[in-house]
Amino acid sequence: xxxxxxxxxxxxxxxxxxxxxxxxxxxxxxxxxxxxxxxxxxxxx
Amino acid sequence: xxxxxxxxxxxxxxxxxxxxxxxxxxxxxxxxxxxxxxxxxxxxxxxxxxxxxxxxxxxxxxxxxxxxxxxxxxxxxxxxxxxxxxxxxxxxxxxxxxxxxxxxxxxxxxxxxxxxxxxxxxxxxxxxxxxxxxxxxxxxxxxxxxxxxxxxxxxxxxxxxxxxxxxxxxxxxxxxxxxxxxxxxxxxxxxxxxxxxxxxxxxxxxxxxxxxxxxxxxxxxxxxxxxxxxxxxxxxxxxxxxxxxxxxxxxxxxxxxxxxxxxxxxxxxxxxxxxxxxxxxxxxxxxxxxxxxxxxxxxxxxxxxxxxxxxxxxxxxxxxxxxxxxxxxxxxxxxxxxxxxxxxxxxxxxxxxxxxxxxxxxxxxxxxxxxxxxxxxxxxxxxxxxxxxxxxxxxxxxxxxxxxxxxxxxxxxxxxxxxxxxxxxxxxxxxxxxxxxxxxxxxxxxxxxxxxxxxxxxxxxxxxxxxxxxxxxxxxxxxxxx
Numbered sequence: 001x002x003x004x005x006x007x008x009x010x011x012x013x014x015x016x017x018x019x020x021x022x023x024x025x026x027x028x029x030x031x032x033x034x035x036x037x038x039x040x041x042x043x044x045x
Numbered sequence: 046x047x048x049x050x051x052x053x054x055x056x057x058x059x060x061x062x063x064x065x066x067x068x069x070x071x072x073x074x075x076x077x078x079x080x081x082x083x084x085x086x087x088x089x090x091x092x093x094x095x096x097x098x099x100x101x102x103x104x105x106x107x108x109x110x111x112x113x114x115x116x117x118x119x120x121x122x123x124x125x126x127x128x129x130x131x132x133x134x135x136x137x138x139x140x141x142x143x144x145x146x147x148x149x150x151x152x153x154x155x156x157x158x159x160x161x162x163x164x165x166x167x168x169x170x171x172x173x174x175x176x177x178x179x180x181x182x183x184x185x186x187x188x189x190x191x192x193x194x195x196x197x198x199x200x201x202x203x204x205x206x207x208x209x210x211x212x213x214x215x216x217x218x219x220x221x222x223x224x225x226x227x228x229x230x231x232x233x234x235x236x237x238x239x240x241x242x243x244x245x246x247x248x249x250x251x252x253x254x255x256x257x258x259x260x261x262x263x264x265x266x267x268x269x270x271x272x273x274x275x276x277x278x279x280x281x282x283x284x285x286x287x288x289x290x291x292x293x294x295x296x297x298x299x300x301x302x303x304x305x306x307x308x309x310x311x312x313x314x315x316x317x318x319x320x321x322x323x324x325x326x327x328x329x330x331x332x333x334x335x336x337x338x339x340x341x342x343x344x345x346x347x348x349x350x351x352x353x354x355x356x357x358x359x360x361x362x363x364x365x366x367x368x369x370x371x372x373x374x375x376x377x378x379x380x381x382x383x384x385x386x387x388x389x390x391x392x393x394x395x396x397x398x399x400x401x402x403x404x405x406x407x408x409x410x411x412x413x414x415x416x417x418x419x420x421x422x423x424x425x426x427x428x429x430x431x432x433x434x435x436x437x438x439x440x441x442x443x444x445x446x447x448x449x450x451x452x453x454x455x456x457x458x459x460x461x462x463x464x465x466x467x468x469x470x471x472x473x474x475x476x477x478x479x480x481x482x483x484x485x486x487x488x489x490x491x492x493x494x495x496x497x498x499x500x501x502x503x504x505x506x507x508x509x510x511x512x513x514x515x516x517x518x519x520x521x522x523x524x525x526x527x
Contacts, residue, residue: 010266011063015061015062016062026068030207030213033213033215034358044355044407
């Protein structure tokens with residue numbers, strides 16, 4: 001009886017950890033840049 | 046090394062998570078986005094010899110400002126010239142070359158500062174770095190579109206958002222580094238260039254090595270292409286050498302050109318415009334800018350800088366917002382919104398100035414800037430819809446020449462019209478009104494260009510034989526029949 005094969009296009013569950021790490025690596029500098037810009041931008045209010 | 050960069054080496058294995066590709070693209074776009082922030086170097090570089098004040102032999106800021114022209118000319122040109130090469134060789138090789146160009150450009154510029162040779166700066170950051178900008182900018186486009194057939198706009202919007210956000214990281218980082226390296230005999234710029242060159246080189250290499258291509262025929266799990274596709278979204282492919290000869294290409298070129306020209310015009314004049322239109326009212330004082338004391342003018346200038354910063358935030362937010370929205374309402378409808386809403390807002394700006402409403406004035410330009418960013422971020426998906434995904438990176442590369450053209454048209458329109466009006470006795474506070482109406486006129490041209498975009502005729506699409514030849518050239522396997 002053939003076993004039900006996993007969908008090869010579906011990501012491995014463990015890959016989500018790598019996704020979180022990759023987004024953190026680009027997200028931290030971006031968040032820092034946004035924070036610095038916001039500090040300048042609030043001077044208009 | 047060559048094998049490591051080959052296209053066939055980066056075909057994703059089963060189980061690969063497609064959400065790893067956007068951060069790789071972001072790493073590259075956040076790095077090259079520093080091009081927008083280069084003005085942070087102008088002041089220190091203008092006193093590289095005098096250190097505390099300009100001395101004979103120091104560069105003028107207007108001379109240094111040519112760097113921006115070089116950036117955008119070489120970005121557009123290299124994207125247009127090398128776009129097909131990027132498609133053929135794959136995103137990893139393109140990303141690595143971009144890292145060498147952008148990072149290496151910083152090193153050449155550092156040498157230029159050290160030897161005080163301006164031509165080395167132009168060559169390093171302007172020409173070599175400009176080529177890195179072009180290659181880096183287009184490197185992830187077709188890859189992301191292939192990984193996210195269900196969210197084309199959102200995927201490219203995420204990457205292109207990075208280009209808008211690069212200066213937000215790079216400018217304060219450069220400022221911190223220059224303060225750190227500054228000595229009584231150095232303004233600290235060449236050392237900053239070396240440090241930033243290393244950082245960007247490493248970040249871009251990480252991004253390039255993070256790229257993966259989906260196997261031919263791959264689809265997201267559980268997703269099937271809609272049975273009833275819009276006529277404006279093709280499933281076939283147009284060759285880049287044929288695409289740019291079609292009216293559709295030139296309509297889309299005009300759409301981007303007009304949208305960007307109007308936005309660039311605003312970005313360049315945002316801070317002085319706010320200060321001149323509202324003058325003392327910005328700090329609760331009476332009178333125009335001319336009537337204020339030195340201290341008051343400094344306060345007004347700080348608010349002007351805050352306005353420019355606020356606009357840059359809306360610029361990047363618009364990239365992800367409008368590009369994602371275009372996945373639901375369609376690309377053509379998204380550009381209709383840009384042109385109709387943009388026209389109304391440009392026409393309303395003089396009214397906001399006339400009634401003295403600072404919040405309304407600020408809100409108008411914040412929304413305008415979202416649509417400026419949105420125009421950049423939505424165009425790759427629009428091109429993929431019209432010309433297919435096969436050569437979309439190369440076609441996108443060619444259409445970026447519209448950006449170079451806008452870099453000339455927008456500022457020229459804004460600056461010359463303002464100077465003409467001031468020379469004819471128009472008060473400074475009202476000198477921007479005519480400019481706003483002319484920028485609104487550009488959007489009318491864009492509206493009709495967008496209206497004229499139609500699906501390409503049958504004979505323009507690539508035949509099966511051409512597609513097969515193209516696959517062989519790109520070292521790709523044929524799609525499975527199943």
